[in-house]
Amino acid sequence: MEYQFSRRVLELKPSAIREIFKYAADPQVISLSAGNPAPEAFPTSEISKISAQILAERPIDALQYGTTEGYTPLRRHLTEYLKEKSGIGTERDDLIITSGAQQIMDLFAKSVIDTGDTVLCESPSFLGALNTYRSYRAKLRGVPMEADGMSLEGLEQALKEEKRTKFIYTIPNFQNPTGATMSLAKRHGMYELAKKYGVMILEDNPYGDLRFAGEALPAIKSFDTEGIVLYAGTFSKVVAPGIRVGFAVGPKPVLQKMIVCKQGEDVHTNNWAQILCDELLTNYDFDSHLNRLRGVYRKKSKVAVDAMNRWLLPKITYQPIEGGLFFWCTLPEGSNMLEFVKRSIEHKVCVVPGNAFLTDDTKPSQSFRINYTTPTDENLVRGIQLLGEVACDMIP
Amino acid sequence: MEYQFSRRVLELKPSAIREIFKYAADPQVISLSAGNPAPEAFPTSEISKISAQILAERPIDALQYGTTEGYTPLRRHLTEYLKEKSGIGTERDDLIITSGAQQIMDLFAKSVIDTGDTVLCESPSFLGALNTYRSYRAKLRGVPMEADGMSLEGLEQALKEEKRTKFIYTIPNFQNPTGATMSLAKRHGMYELAKKYGVMILEDNPYGDLRFAGEALPAIKSFDTEGIVLYAGTFSKVVAPGIRVGFAVGPKPVLQKMIVCKQGEDVHTNNWAQILCDELLTNYDFDSHLNRLRGVYRKKSKVAVDAMNRWLLPKITYQPIEGGLFFWCTLPEGSNMLEFVKRSIEHKVCVVPGNAFLTDDTKPSQSFRINYTTPTDENLVRGIQLLGEVACDMIP
Numbered sequence: 001m002e003y004q005f006s007r008r009v010l011e012l013k014p015s016a017i018r019e020i021f022k023y024a025a026d027p028q029v030i031s032l033s034a035g036n037p038a039p040e041a042f043p044t045s046e047i048s049k050i051s052a053q054i055l056a057e058r059p060i061d062a063l064q065y066g067t068t069e070g071y072t073p074l075r076r077h078l079t080e081y082l083k084e085k086s087g088i089g090t091e092r093d094d095l096i097i098t099s100g101a102q103q104i105m106d107l108f109a110k111s112v113i114d115t116g117d118t119v120l121c122e123s124p125s126f127l128g129a130l131n132t133y134r135s136y137r138a139k140l141r142g143v144p145m146e147a148d149g150m151s152l153e154g155l156e157q158a159l160k161e162e163k164r165t166k167f168i169y170t171i172p173n174f175q176n177p178t179g180a181t182m183s184l185a186k187r188h189g190m191y192e193l194a195k196k197y198g199v200m201i202l203e204d205n206p207y208g209d210l211r212f213a214g215e216a217l218p219a220i221k222s223f224d225t226e227g228i229v230l231y232a233g234t235f236s237k238v239v240a241p242g243i244r245v246g247f248a249v250g251p252k253p254v255l256q257k258m259i260v261c262k263q264g265e266d267v268h269t270n271n272w273a274q275i276l277c278d279e280l281l282t283n284y285d286f287d288s289h290l291n292r293l294r295g296v297y298r299k300k301s302k303v304a305v306d307a308m309n310r311w312l313l314p315k316i317t318y319q320p321i322e323g324g325l326f327f328w329c330t331l332p333e334g335s336n337m338l339e340f341v342k343r344s345i346e347h348k349v350c351v352v353p354g355n356a357f358l359t360d361d362t363k364p365s366q367s368f369r370i371n372y373t374t375p376t377d378e379n380l381v382r383g384i385q386l387l388g389e390v391a392c393d394m395i396p
Numbered sequence: 397m398e399y400q401f402s403r404r405v406l407e408l409k410p411s412a413i414r415e416i417f418k419y420a421a422d423p424q425v426i427s428l429s430a431g432n433p434a435p436e437a438f439p440t441s442e443i444s445k446i447s448a449q450i451l452a453e454r455p456i457d458a459l460q461y462g463t464t465e466g467y468t469p470l471r472r473h474l475t476e477y478l479k480e481k482s483g484i485g486t487e488r489d490d491l492i493i494t495s496g497a498q499q500i501m502d503l504f505a506k507s508v509i510d511t512g513d514t515v516l517c518e519s520p521s522f523l524g525a526l527n528t529y530r531s532y533r534a535k536l537r538g539v540p541m542e543a544d545g546m547s548l549e550g551l552e553q554a555l556k557e558e559k560r561t562k563f564i565y566t567i568p569n570f571q572n573p574t575g576a577t578m579s580l581a582k583r584h585g586m587y588e589l590a591k592k593y594g595v596m597i598l599e600d601n602p603y604g605d606l607r608f609a610g611e612a613l614p615a616i617k618s619f620d621t622e623g624i625v626l627y628a629g630t631f632s633k634v635v636a637p638g639i640r641v642g643f644a645v646g647p648k649p650v651l652q653k654m655i656v657c658k659q660g661e662d663v664h665t666n667n668w669a670q671i672l673c674d675e676l677l678t679n680y681d682f683d684s685h686l687n688r689l690r691g692v693y694r695k696k697s698k699v700a701v702d703a704m705n706r707w708l709l710p711k712i713t714y715q716p717i718e719g720g721l722f723f724w725c726t727l728p729e730g731s732n733m734l735e736f737v738k739r740s741i742e743h744k745v746c747v748v749p750g751n752a753f754l755t756d757d758t759k760p761s762q763s764f765r766i767n768y769t770t771p772t773d774e775n776l777v778r779g780i781q782l783l784g785e786v787a788c789d790m791i792p
Contacts, residue, residue, distance in 0.1 A: 065431075065638060264527050266661075
């Protein structure tokens with residue numbers, strides 16, 4: 001049998017990051033390449049208690065088919081919570097529950113992208129989202145990242161040139177992979193540019209609640225009087241990723257199309273997980289949980305910073321962060337980053353090469369991404385020390 | 397803001413069945429229109445016990461990110477179980493876990509369908525699958541259903557005419573909506589035709605384990621020496637649909653593409669639900685559970701049959717079934733089925749009009765679908781009685 005695949009999947013290359021993860025699965029290798037939240041921050045005992053209660057008191061709610069748009073009480077409570085806490089959501093918006101925020105990328109792209117339409121994204125950006133857009137045969141155009149977010153000059157240039165732009169994809173808080181946070185001025189600027197050029201913004205905010213330093217900035221969605229922003233949130237980083245619960249807030253006509261697509265993809269999201277999130281949000285002190293979690297991340301990021309200061313500087317520099325899961329590290333001009341990553345793996349430590357996050361991953365990059373939240377403190381320090389040793393060997 | 401949607405979603409019409417479900421949500425209406433398994437057959441206390449154990453003993457397995465292809469022990473145990481019990485799976489095959497069997501329809505269509513490629517399906521067939529294929533802009537061609545499955549003459553005719561056929565979609569056991577089971581001869585015949593014309597078969601078997609009468613027939617996948625069958629299974633009907641766990645067995649190159657698509661859709665399926673299914677399969681007497689469940693369906697279908705014999709015959713006829721969730725009922729030649737369904741809703745009972753399951757739902761149908769598993773016995777009998785009363789009024 002000669003299998004005949006669709007053009008869309010034939011165009012998808014096996015990603016660089018997947019290859020890296022093969023090495024990361026080796027138990028002898030210290031993986032600083034994951035994107036996992038810190039397991040010690042999971043509200044495990046609360047989840048245990050709530051789960052027992054759900055399955056004892058209303059098993060059928062958890063076990064029977066649910067509605068595609070999501071568990072109604074969770075939708076209502078999240079709508080109120082986001083409105084009150086972050087000014088997100090207007091009369092023209094609705095909220096749906098998805099199987100992780102990844103599904104929002106998929107449903108939105110499926111709803112708006114025809115072959116050859118453009119998505120403008122930060123360069124570098126989250127590989128998982130880029131691959132989803134590619135799977136609908138979107139043209140990706142990267143706009144350079146700066147320390148305070150996407151370059152607005154670059155964005156306007158791209159909007160002028162790319163006539164078939166459907167949306168701008170941005171991660172404004174503790175961006176993956178750079179850790180950068182978009183300034184307030186740029187948030188307003190991006191919104192105004194999207195309005196001016198008649199394109200939508202997909203604001204992906206998985207890490208916003210993981211801020212352990214500095215002041216929180218408003219979501220772009222909170223300025224959205226015109227109905228041009230689709231906001232993607234998730235419980236993956238504040239509760240647990242294995243439960244796969246995300247949520248999208250956006251204009252009703254857009255969400256209606258996404259619901260039709262979701263019906264065809266997985267009918268609805270796991271009910272037990274949805275009820276669990278609703279209970280955590282309403283019958284537990286969710287804000288205290290978030291505070292405790294931020295404490296875990298603050299402490300853990302400090303371990304990474306101390307180790308990087310000791311072992312990486314000055315040869316390898318890193319961007320300071322105020323939250324999120326990642327540090328973006330950069331080798332000196334002219335050094336061979338891919339060779340560095342390869343040698344690091346030989347020394348049993350694994351990071352993600354920066355080119356993996358580019359819209360064209362054959363382009364060069366001097367940077368790599370470190371995740372500090374998955375390894376134990378001991379492995380984190382040891383891993384960074386190993387990176388430092390490789391740098392000493394390689395970089396004069 | 398003028399929203400610009402993709403051609404694929406603009407072509408999707410709101411489905412007839414969704415409109416019907418609006419009425420079905422009215423608590424005063426007896427719904428015989430759902431596709432829900434009987435909640436009294438859910439292994440609720442086992443799920444409660446296992447869930448407590450998972451969350452106490454290995455919460456991180458349930459809560460951290462998992463692999464896209466699924467929880468490894470479940471994949472291994474299901475592979476052994478399907479091989480041993482049903483002769484499904486060869487060396488060239490692999491098995492992946494999906495978010496319900498619906499996701500298999502989606503991932504497979506996404507992997508093989510280019511705009512305008514043909515899917516050959518039973519006419520009538522499962523609406524949810526047809527809509528997924530439509531969402532990738534497939535051309536659907538219906539092949540008439542007979543009492544023993546798809547017409548093979550019709551199938552060969554279609555294979556000759558439709559040069560861009562990518563696969564045949566079939567539900568061989570207790571088909572949705574007709575309840576029909578494909579004969580052994582036709583299973584072999586369909587396999588041979590697929591081989592001859594070089595197309596794949598998507599064998600969707602959500603109901604196979606719900607057989608309460610007659611002899612089980614082998615899966616088409618069990619003949620598959622050439623690697624042309626993708627088999628879709630699910631825990632939705634034998635455990636519970638709200639947990640959203642399905643599984644696909646198929647040729648490795650096909651599953652590899654589907655895994656790449658799944659990575660972009662939802663990263664992986666809810667881990668708690670996957671571990672739950674693995675425990676039910678390995679540490680509980682799953683076959684006893686299936687026997688108990690078949691007892692529930694046998695008893696409940698008898699209630700429906702007795703009521704239909706009393707209230708529907710001879711004006712409305714129905715196909716006898718040996719398992720599954722549905723009865724396919726037919727009005728006399730020349731009667732107005734859509735009018736009948738409308739009047740039934742006015743009389744507070746809701747069924748699904750047969751045209752909803754056609755590849756072109758503007759074509760006429762004399763039939764409608766009854767689900768007997770969701771309502772209580774009392775409502776089931778009352779609902780069928782109401783249908784009988786409407787028939788008496790309408791049909792001379």
